[in-house]
Amino acid sequence: MRTNLSRRFQTNQIWVGTALVAALAIGVLLGSSFARQSAAAQAAALSFSGQKAVVVQPVNAANTADYERVMQAYGETLAASSNPERARMGAGLQLYRAAEGGQGGSVLYVTVLDPVVRGGDYQQITVLAEEFGGGPPDNGDEVRELYSAYTEALAPGAFALNMTLVAEF
Amino acid sequence: MTLPGLQGGCCWWGALVLAALGVGFGWGATQGNAAQPGTRVFAADTGLILSYIKPGQNTAFEQTMKRVAEALSNSEEFDRRRQAVGWKVYKKMEPLESGVLLYISIIAPVVPNADYWVPQILNEAFPTEVQELYETYAGAFAHGETLLNLTPIDLGLTVSEP
Helix, strand or coil: CHHHHHHHHHHHHHHHHHHHHHHHHHHHHHHHHHHHHHHHHHCCCCCCCCCCCEEEEEEEEHHHHHHHHHHHHHHHHHHHCCCCCHHHHHEEEEEEEHHHHHHHHCCEEEECCCCCCCCCCCCHHHHHHHHHHCCCCCCHHHHHHHHHHHHHHEEECCCEEEEEEEEEC | CCHHHHHHHHHHHHHHHHHHHHHHHHHHHHHHHHCCCCCCCCCCCEEEEEEEEECHHHHHHHHHHHHHHHHHHCCCCCHHHHHHHHHEEEEEECCCCCHHHEEEEECCCCCCCEECCCHHHHHHHCCCCCCHHHHHHHEHHHHHHHEEEEEEECCCCCCCCC
């Protein structure tokens, strides 16, 4: 009698243990999925509605090399993407540096998107987090470094223009 | 009483004065053009002009720019026609604060040393209309213009031929 009860108790313990481990594993999976969604949600989507778009971005003069490095990683990631929409976004991406300086000694960079891929999310950090270096989870450190370099390079006063063609000479 | 020697000298002096006047006029005219505040010459291969236009003046500005397109496209000067090839004008879809409209000229490629100053282009092509065109054009501006000389950054996005 005691032996039967003991076995039943042991069996129950195994079931409870298994259930706890399974719940823990499911929890980890759900949690990491939620964390990824949260990270993506932190960077607001950057989309354009015009035929063509221009983004004027002032950059701290000491950080121009970092800014160009991040934009190069961004452009290469777009162009190499297996997602056709992102590949088209990359094909239409051009980056310029203006000879004229911005406020506070900043350097003005002009990104031209021609043509705009409507509905495409151009947010740099989202593109880099999702696809740079083969994507997550192995690209975490590199993306964090790029993101840090990018945000430190930005100076205030950026603006984006959605444009429609008025006159083609 | 006239002295033949002096008479001949007067002719020479007169010629010299006229020559000096001509040289002086030519130099002065050149200096004037060089110092003209409206000159729009880009130093880079790509140029950007941001034009801030008063609310309600979009038609005036766009019509003037179409005359500029006409002037450049039909010009006898090769460089003027080249300017037409690389010049596109866009309008920002949403107005700025206070309803100001933003027009963006993207010039790619820039014609080296060419002047993109609109009144001068209009003056060359439509000398009899230029005053009216200029007044319409100048009156359309809210905050003037911003010019940017742009140098491309190589992003390494070479697209291979299929």
